[in-house]
Amino acid sequence: MSRPRLPTVAITMGDPAGIGPEIIMKALAHPVVHGMCEPLVIGDAARLRKAGAVVGSPLEVDALKDAADADYANGRVQCLDLGVVPEDLAFGQVSPAAGEAAYRFIEKAAELTTTGQAQAICTAPLSKEALHAAGHKYPGHTELLAHLTGTPEVSMMLVSPKLRVIHVTTHIGLIDAIAKIEPGLVERVIARGHDVLVKAGIANPKIGVCAINPHAGENGLFGYGEEAEKITPAVEKCLAKGWDVRGPLPADTLFFLAGRGDYDMVVAMYHDQGHGPIKVLGLEAGVNITVGLPVIRTSVDHGTAFDIAGKGIADERSLIEALRQAVDLAPARAAS
Incomplete structure (x- = not known):
């Protein structure tokens, strides 16, 4: 045969x-x-x-x-x-x-x-x-x-044995990244990541979405309402599709939870927010995938x-x- x-x-x-x-x-x-x-x-x-x-x-x-x-x-x-x-x-x-x-x-x-x-x-x-x-x-x-x-x-996804991270923005300055983030872009990035995971055999992936500000803005205490304006509408649209998407969540807590297996993928808002945790886990195990x-x-x-x-x-x-x-x-x- x-x-x-x-x-x-x-x-x-x-x-x-x-x-x-x-x-x-x-x-x-x-x-x-x-x-x-x-x-x-x-x-x-x-x-x-x-x-x-x-x-x-x-x-x-x-x-x-x-x-x-x-x-x-x-x-x-x-x-x-x-x-x-x-x-x-x-x-x-x-x-x-x-x-x-x-x-x-x-x-x-x-x-x-x-x-x-x-x-x-x-x-x-x-x-x-x-x-x-x-x-x-x-x-x-x-x-x-x-x-x-x-x-x-396209989107950049980093994969290690314990963590998958897809990025909303990558190779631009932090101020420019915050300006570029908007609900449509966030939704499209989540969708690209969701599609890759489903094709990889995860039928209903659990996706955590990072906030921009510390403590997810703490109800307006930090930042200028970026979470409510730029991220929450995208999460709500994904939930309406029946997807298991949570956020915006404080990045420090989310990466801890994802690292222990609570999430199949993390959506990072900017380059270092996503790259830092992956590289701490070890460069020899990390892989970059263009999605x-x-x-x-x-x-x-x-x-x-x-x-x-x-x-x-x-x-x-x-x-x-x-x-x-x-x-x-x-x-x-x-x-x-």
Whole structure:
């Protein structure tokens, strides 16, 4: 009997001056990765080989010109080689060349997923500074992929073994975030998170919604009524749909309750409100999922780590977990 093919996951190399090439070479040495997906690196074969030497990996790298040429059974790293990384690029330094390369990797991965040649994207970290230096003015992967796929609005979800957090706003200043939050946006973010959890097999997820102010405003004692104006109407609309949504709730209490399992997901209002608790639980276990795209995209929940790039000591565990999440969310493939 024929068996369904494993999903092909396009792994973008991220900023080639960061730890992306190293954690990819480390992750692909784990048999568990090859047991759950067909890993196709979108990047630069020479850079991967250099990173392999740095981390002491015995893996050889195949430089491919076409994704269709990948041989996932030969025991070597399959790299769609875009040939855009300068041979003398230093590790640990911001450069426009590295930013341009990171952009091109994402662009190619988006093309592969939208044409069905890959079923998901898993991204190694890029440098926003390098990306901007190359002329690509996007706050990060989330906004870049939204542009490349023509998606008007997406959300960032962070997942760890004990916590799921979806964000109403992300890469903007706190004052701008508070101004941007409004009931329609909050409702759409809750809906995107609810949809992901239902597809993941949680029939009626319990969702907690953070307040903006301490103590959820304490009936007007803190703030200027933001909870009643910006959040409560969205929660009421979700309740009217029959969803189990609670809030706005004080963020400090809500994260404690969610961490012990009382909630399936927390809706954070701004970047650090959601990122802080996840990162306290451990960068090696966190995964970033872009919710709302027409393609599946997961990512490590850490940066380029220029301070340790090229030293061979970067931890690959977040990348392995990101690959696992990508596989869990990826559409099924036809039998081979």
